[in-house]
Amino acid sequence: MSKTxxxxxxxxxxxxxxxxxxxxxxxxxxxxxxxxxxxxxxxTGIELVYDVFDxxxxxxxxxxxxxxxxxxxxxxxxxxxxxxxxxxxxxxDKSKLPNAGNLWDVIQKRTDVxxxxxxxxxxxxxxxxxxxxxxxxxKEALGDDAELNTLSLIFDPAKAEKLAGCGIxxxxxPTEVIPAALxxxxxxxxxxxxxxxxxxxxxxxLSAVRPYIQKFHSSExxxxxxxxxxxxxLGWSGDVLQARDRAAEADNGVEVTYEVPSEGxxxxxxxxxxxxxxxxxxxxxxxxxFILDAQNMAAASNYVYYANGNKASQEYLIEDVIGDTxxxxxxxxxxxxxxxxxxxxxxxxxxxxxxTKIKSGT
Amino acid sequence: xxxxxxxxxxxxxxxxxxxxxxxxxVKISLSDTALARPxxxxxxxxxxxxxxxxxxxAELDFENFWFLTTDDLYWKAYLSSLRIALISTLMTxxxxxxxxxxxxxxxxxxxxxxxxxxxLPFWTxxxxxxxxxxxxxxxxxxxxxLLLGIGVIDEPLIILNTDTAVYIGIVYTYLxxxxxPIYAALEKLDGSLLEAAEDLGCSRLSAFWLVTVPLSKxxxxxxxxxxFIPAIGEFVIPSLLGGSETxxxxxxxxxxxxxxxxxxxxxxxxxxLLLILIIPIVLFQRNQQKQAEAEx
Numbered sequence: 001m002s003k004t005x006x007x008x009x010x011x012x013x014x015x016x017x018x019x020x021x022x023x024x025x026x027x028x029x030x031x032x033x034x035x036x037x038x039x040x041x042x043x044t045g046i047e048l049v050y051d052v053f054d055x056x057x058x059x060x061x062x063x064x065x066x067x068x069x070x071x072x073x074x075x076x077x078x079x080x081x082x083x084x085x086x087x088x089x090x091x092x093d094k095s096k097l098p099n100a101g102n103l104w105d106v107i108q109k110r111t112d113v114x115x116x117x118x119x120x121x122x123x124x125x126x127x128x129x130x131x132x133x134x135x136x137x138x139k140e141a142l143g144d145d146a147e148l149n150t151l152s153l154i155f156d157p158a159k160a161e162k163l164a165g166c167g168i169x170x171x172x173x174p175t176e177v178i179p180a181a182l183x184x185x186x187x188x189x190x191x192x193x194x195x196x197x198x199x200x201x202x203x204x205x206l207s208a209v210r211p212y213i214q215k216f217h218s219s220e221x222x223x224x225x226x227x228x229x230x231x232x233x234l235g236w237s238g239d240v241l242q243a244r245d246r247a248a249e250a251d252n253g254v255e256v257t258y259e260v261p262s263e264g265x266x267x268x269x270x271x272x273x274x275x276x277x278x279x280x281x282x283x284x285x286x287x288x289x290f291i292l293d294a295q296n297m298a299a300a301s302n303y304v305y306y307a308n309g310n311k312a313s314q315e316y317l318i319e320d321v322i323g324d325t326x327x328x329x330x331x332x333x334x335x336x337x338x339x340x341x342x343x344x345x346x347x348x349x350x351x352x353x354x355x356t357k358i359k360s361g362t
Numbered sequence: 363x364x365x366x367x368x369x370x371x372x373x374x375x376x377x378x379x380x381x382x383x384x385x386x387x388v389k390i391s392l393s394d395t396a397l398a399r400p401x402x403x404x405x406x407x408x409x410x411x412x413x414x415x416x417x418x419x420a421e422l423d424f425e426n427f428w429f430l431t432t433d434d435l436y437w438k439a440y441l442s443s444l445r446i447a448l449i450s451t452l453m454t455x456x457x458x459x460x461x462x463x464x465x466x467x468x469x470x471x472x473x474x475x476x477x478x479x480x481x482l483p484f485w486t487x488x489x490x491x492x493x494x495x496x497x498x499x500x501x502x503x504x505x506x507x508l509l510l511g512i513g514v515i516d517e518p519l520i521i522l523n524t525d526t527a528v529y530i531g532i533v534y535t536y537l538x539x540x541x542x543p544i545y546a547a548l549e550k551l552d553g554s555l556l557e558a559a560e561d562l563g564c565s566r567l568s569a570f571w572l573v574t575v576p577l578s579k580x581x582x583x584x585x586x587x588x589x590f591i592p593a594i595g596e597f598v599i600p601s602l603l604g605g606s607e608t609x610x611x612x613x614x615x616x617x618x619x620x621x622x623x624x625x626x627x628x629x630x631x632x633x634x635l636l637l638i639l640i641i642p643i644v645l646f647q648r649n650q651q652k653q654a655e656a657e658x
Contacts, residue, residue: 057620064401064623086397167501174621215523216606229501276399345395345624352621356435356614359606 023283024049026059026070028270030242031125033303040290046283054219063088063275070275071284074124077114077269078175078342089120089273096285097122099292107309110339111269121271122288123309125238125301128329128337129176129266132221132240135255137166137231149259153232155184157208164212167230172216174355176266179340180234181205183264191264192340194347199354206358216359222246228254236268237326238306245305258326260333267337269309384636391629392422402625426630436614436631440638443611446525447594450532454589455582457533458540462581463574465541466548477545480538492531492602499527499603523605531599536592540585547581548574580653587646591639611635 029052041048051070053059056079062068063075063083075083083089094100100122107123115121133148141162146153153159154168170177179191181202189198214230221233225243227250233240240258247254272291274284290296298316301308305321307328314322321327329337343351396403404421407414430436465476483491498504499522506518521527551574559569597612604610611631618628 055620060623061620064399066399082397086399086401088399213606227502345397345622349622349624352617353433353435355621356617360609361607 020045020047021280021283022047022049023072023280023287024051024070025072025287026051026053026062026068027072027074027124028052029054031074031270031304031306033299036296036299039296040287043290044283044286046286048287066277068275068277069279071278071280072272072274072287074270074272077111077271078340080121080271080273081114082342083273084115084120088276090276090278090281091119092121092274092288093281093285096282097289097292099289099294102292102294102297102310102312104309104311106334107269110267111271111309113339113341114269115271121273122292124270124272124291125304125306125308126267126269127237127306127327128260129171129180129234129236129268130240130258130260132225132233132235132243133257133259134166134225134228134231135257136253137228138163141166141231147262148257149262151180151184151234151261151263154213154234155181155205155209157212160209160212163232164214167214167224167232168209168212169215169217169221169224169230169233169235170213171221171234171236172218172359174351175340175343176268177206177216177234178202178351178354179266179338180261183261183338186263191266191338194343194351196350199350203354203358210358210361225256226250226254228252238304241305241324241326260326260329260336262336265333265337267334267339269339387629387632389422390625391426391627391633392424393626394421394425395624395626400625401623426626427634429627430630430634436611436634439609439611439614440634442609443594443596444638446528446532446600446608446610447590447596450529450536450593451586451590453529454533454536454540455586458537458585459544459578459582461537462541462544462548465545466551473549480541480545483538488535489598492535492599495527495531495534495603496522499530522603525604525608527603527605528600528608528610531603532589532593532596535599536589539588543584543588544578544581547578551577580649583646583649587642591642594639595635 023046025048027050031052032050037048037050040046056076059073059075060079060083062070063073064086066088080089100118103118103122107126108118111118111121111123131148131151131153133153135148138146138148138153142159153163154170160168178199182189182191182193182198182205185201185205187193187198187201189195219239221230221235222239222243223246224230225233225235225240226246228247235258237258237260240256244256244258247256272288274281274288278284291300292310294310294312295316297308297310298313301313301321302316302318305324305327307321325333390402393402393404395401404418406418410417461480465473465480468476496503500506501518501520501522503522505521506515509515510518521530555573555577556569559573560566564572595612596610597616600608600610600613601616615628615631615635618624618631622628
């Protein structure tokens, strides 16, 4: 018995010693070209363990609980800022990130709101929150001259009522939908106003169209748009474009478009950061530096159809990505975007409560 | 000595897997939310010694439980969960009893196969089975395609994202938990009792009511508890199949924990849910005991 045990222990010790260096990356689902993962392993000899998540809340809970075991995570700007305040991340060692010079100042200026001077994070991808529409069905309901690039498709009760029959989905993310409702209403405090009056205004706008909204969900609209189950969704740029491509591939007669709303659109940023208790921060820096490489970053964008914060990568982007204003908006559209800041704990509670009230009527 | 160890095992099990986690949850429910890692205060800190422990307990209070009474959302969610769990338990019983009855009355050599068929769905992940209901119930889904195809309806039915879909999901998922205990009770039923009832002038129907139903009571009660208890805290089914207006305490708990990052209030919601569930669990336990005594 004890002999076996000793043999087993010996085998285990040898086994541990032989295991290669590992880095654990936790990223959004469908958010990278998997060939890049193999390339990283080949270049560095570090074994890459790649896991995915599909909501900021899930990631945040892991970050706040601590001991997640991940070396690199990818929260969105507002979530990143709060997690930095909670002490979840370690400052980046810039000397280990020689490729950081590739970053795009236009994007960095905007992400400085969340993480001044990029002390804790680098931008991975960014996008806008806008209108995904089933062109045929919207025109059928509203007439051939219906505009598709407007928030009124969702927030104007007269239009929403006509579109309700074929289905409207909203993101189940109050931090995205409330600013959009305030933008539509032309609220003088701006889309990022968190006062009680602003929330009351947003509630008024949303309650008026609530009967016409089929579902609040943050990913179902991709399939629903692609299959022609719904006609309008407030969604994330790349996700709607994915629906567009799926519909085109399925050749099911459904034409999906993504439009940045003319009233103004929310711009968001997914940032790569290293948790304070990362088991292997050294390998994490190597991974960040690998992603910061112009060609690697371009490969990722060319694959997922999201814009990135890497200036140098732009010369390697395919025309379908860099030339598509739904992905890389022109300067005028960029001017018309806004960013939001995180909610404090008290504000967050009123927001979630308001959201539950809007969704369930309770 | 050996006997003592044998008795101790279930208690250690209970202590490690139920009592200690529960004490931790109660502790968090008495704390305050904070922007920290983990996101609540106070934290247990051994290094501060006795004074630290005293300070720790001084910081705990029932504020979060008080908060739950100030907003009617929570009571509505508890009541709505109770209602959904009760209705779906009843529906599961209505569907499950005839199936169990049919199985118990089937020729003996069929029964293992029938039993297998009831258990078979467990071989597939619960999540995938609920997911596939989305494909069946959606507007362009299988059910609507079938009904439209045979001309029963002209317009597709809207079932997905409504309470109806939640009921379908719960009944489907928990049906085996209803069938198996009822089947076990019915299988033991002595057929000669029914013959005797008929000989004494009962019609087949009244023999069923007077003999079969009372003798299967224990199985029915066990089945109902096995469905009701998990259904009340159900989260996956209402969030996948239910609509935005489906209010269930599992969803409220999720939002407190993930959206509000308010672990203390989330823990308070969980503690209350547990207290609500303890009542049926105690009733169930007592019922089991009575049955054991009756048989013993």
